[in-house]
Amino acid sequence: xxxxxxxxxxxxxxxxAVRMRPRVLDEVVGQDQLLAPGSPLRRLVEGTGAAxxxxxxxxxxxxxxxxxxxxxxxxxxxxxxxxxxxGVKEVRAVIEIARRRILHGEQTVLFIDEVHxxxxxxxxxLLAAVxxxxxxxxxxxxxxxxxxxxxxxxxxxxxxxxxPLDAAAIGELIDRAVGDPRGLDGQVxxxxxxxxxxxSLAAGDARRALxxxxxxxxxxxxxxxxxxxxxxxxxxxxxxxxxxxxxxxxRYDRDGDQHYDVISAFIKAIRGSDVDAxxxxxxxxxxxxxxxxxLARRLVIHASEDIGMADPSALQTATAAAHAVQxxxxxxxxxxxxxxxxHLATAPKSNGVVAALNAxxxxxxxxxxGSVPAHLRDGHYAGxxxxxxxxxxxxxxxxxxxxxxxxxxxxxxxxxxxxxPTTHGFERELASRVPRLRRxxxxxx
Numbered sequence: 001x002x003x004x005x006x007x008x009x010x011x012x013x014x015x016x017a018v019r020m021r022p023r024v025l026d027e028v029v030g031q032d033q034l035l036a037p038g039s040p041l042r043r044l045v046e047g048t049g050a051a052x053x054x055x056x057x058x059x060x061x062x063x064x065x066x067x068x069x070x071x072x073x074x075x076x077x078x079x080x081x082x083x084x085x086x087g088v089k090e091v092r093a094v095i096e097i098a099r100r101r102i103l104h105g106e107q108t109v110l111f112i113d114e115v116h117x118x119x120x121x122x123x124x125x126l127l128a129a130v131x132x133x134x135x136x137x138x139x140x141x142x143x144x145x146x147x148x149x150x151x152x153x154x155x156x157x158x159x160x161x162x163x164p165l166d167a168a169a170i171g172e173l174i175d176r177a178v179g180d181p182r183g184l185d186g187q188v189x190x191x192x193x194x195x196x197x198x199x200s201l202a203a204g205d206a207r208r209a210l211x212x213x214x215x216x217x218x219x220x221x222x223x224x225x226x227x228x229x230x231x232x233x234x235x236x237x238x239x240x241x242x243x244x245x246x247x248x249x250x251r252y253d254r255d256g257d258q259h260y261d262v263i264s265a266f267i268k269a270i271r272g273s274d275v276d277a278x279x280x281x282x283x284x285x286x287x288x289x290x291x292x293x294x295l296a297r298r299l300v301i302h303a304s305e306d307i308g309m310a311d312p313s314a315l316q317t318a319t320a321a322a323h324a325v326q327x328x329x330x331x332x333x334x335x336x337x338x339x340x341x342x343h344l345a346t347a348p349k350s351n352g353v354v355a356a357l358n359a360x361x362x363x364x365x366x367x368x369x370g371s372v373p374a375h376l377r378d379g380h381y382a383g384x385x386x387x388x389x390x391x392x393x394x395x396x397x398x399x400x401x402x403x404x405x406x407x408x409x410x411x412x413x414x415x416x417x418x419x420x421p422t423t424h425g426f427e428r429e430l431a432s433r434v435p436r437l438r439r440x441x442x443x444x445x
Contacts, residue, residue: 016214017207019182020173022065030169030206031062031162040158044136045069047076052130052137054115054145054154057162060205063140066162067111070138077101077108079135083117088125095129108135115139116148123150130156144260164204171199173206174213188217191237198241215244267298271306275345282341286334296322299340307344308353310425317343348425356419363413370410405443415442 022028025035025045034041043049045066053070055063071078079094098108110129112118129135130153137157141148145159165173177183178190190198194216202209213236220234266281285295296318303318317340324336379390394404407414417438421430438444 015211016177016183017060017210020177020180020210022062022069025069028062028065028069029172030165031066034160034162041066041160044138050133050136052133052135052139052157054137054139054141054149054157054159055162056141056143056145056159058164058204059142060202060207060209061162061165062206063162064113067109067113067138067140070136071109071111076136077106078111079108080111080113083112083114083122086112086122088122091122091125095126095134098129098135102134110135110137112137112139114141116141116143116145120150123153127152127156147260165202165206166204167199170202170204170206170209171195174198174209177210177213184213184217186233187221189233189235191235193238194236194241197238201241212241212244216241219244263294263298267302267306270302270341270345271349273345273349275342278341278345279338282337286330286337292325292330292333292337293322295337296325296340299337299344302344303340304353306349306351306354307347308350308427309430310348310350310352310422310427312426314344314347348427350422350424350427352419352421352427359418363416368412370412372410373407375406376408401440403437403440405441408441 025042028035035045036042040049040051041053044051044053055066057063070076079097081090081094094108094110098110101108110126115123126135126137130137139149139157145154174190174195178188179186190213198209198212198216201212216236219240220236262281262284266278266285269277269281282295286292299318300315300322303315307314321333321336321340325333328336374388375390375392377384377387377389379385379393385391394406396402396404396406409416419434421427421434423431
């Protein structure tokens with residue numbers, strides 16, 4: 001049996017974030033919505049709950065901490081598996097151990113970290129044991145379980161979403177770490193502006209805040225020098241924090257739920273014409289190592305989906321950016337992606353292309369297809385004329401205006417209008433031109 005994370009000795013050499021991990025429920029901050037009296041999670045931690053749970057949330061929000069607290073509840077034994085190293089064999093071995101313990105009245109808590117990395121086969125191996133409560137499963141994941149956990153396992157577990165810690169919670173943890181004997185034990189003082197910067201740098205991640213604090217403290221304290229002869233306490237100031245941290249890690253996982261959230265925000269910012277927000281999300285994805293080809297494809301799609309004929313050149317710019325990504329590569333191609341992002345975000349918007357195609361597709365799906373008019377059919381083969389194909393077709397270029405009154409749609413779709421131009425951008429001109437073209441073609445002018 002592996003020791004509970006909460007029971008492992010966190011000696012002086014352990015990272016600050018490990019040493020400061022809450023040992024009791026009252027030390028947990030920032031997840032009040034899940035820890036109210038009588039809540040499923042509180043009952044689990046207090047040893048009265050029996051439901052398996054999947055803890056879902058960003059890094060540094062307390063998933064491992066809560067798992068360790070659940071494991072220490074009365075009468076429970078703890079087993080931990082990492083999805084990075086465990087296979088089906090290891091899962092079945094733990095389940096067999098749990099079955100033998102039940103005979104002696106002992107319940108086993110099985111903690112699986114990064115459960116989203118388990119294959120479907122590995123997850124399926126857990127189903128019977130979870131359903132029969134052979135094990136109490138506590139799984140942790142940074143990804144949306146709806147995308148990464150099989151449906152049968154989801155239906156057998158409570159899904160508890162942990163929120164990023166707010167500024168007050170991060171600040172409380174930082175203050176606790178500075179003064180607590182498990183932490184820095186008062187060996188340093190923290191300047192207000194440095195504290196504010198650590199809170200901002202954390203972006204809701206307690207581990208990140210404490211790691212940054214630990215590194216900054218090491219720059220002002222040398223072993224044996226804390227306090228000095230006069231009792232002066234070294235101060236961790238803003239320059240100490242800034243010099244210790246090259247840059248904040250971007251909260252983004254290109255293979256996980258953050259991937260979907262950030263790309264969604266990126267597209268919606270462009271659609272909403274917020275060029276600055278769009279550039280922010282683009283920068284986050286580029287910094288996180290997102291595939292630039294994926295970004296280019298999304299821009300090409302968006303150029304037709306949300307701009308269309310309001311600015312026909314948007315598609316050209318997006319396509320050129322996609323070509324630049326292929327031809328040049330990163331990081332230089334990031335400029336082309338930014339170029340296209342700015343063009344699309346500032347362009348007039350129209351979903352006329354989408355609406356027109358959807359309307360036409362809907363009619364086709366309903367069976368409203370009809371026969372191609374005879375005069376439009378292919379006449380380039382022997383016998384075509386005898387079938388009436390291409391007979392009576394009028395070549396528009398033979399007329400001064402390049403347009404003639406002629407039926408193009410199948411009989412049952414004559415007079416159906418799919419494309420409805422807006423008055424945005426170039427479509428303002430089309431809004432008057434398209435109805436005029438329809439009148440000429442349909443012979444109603």
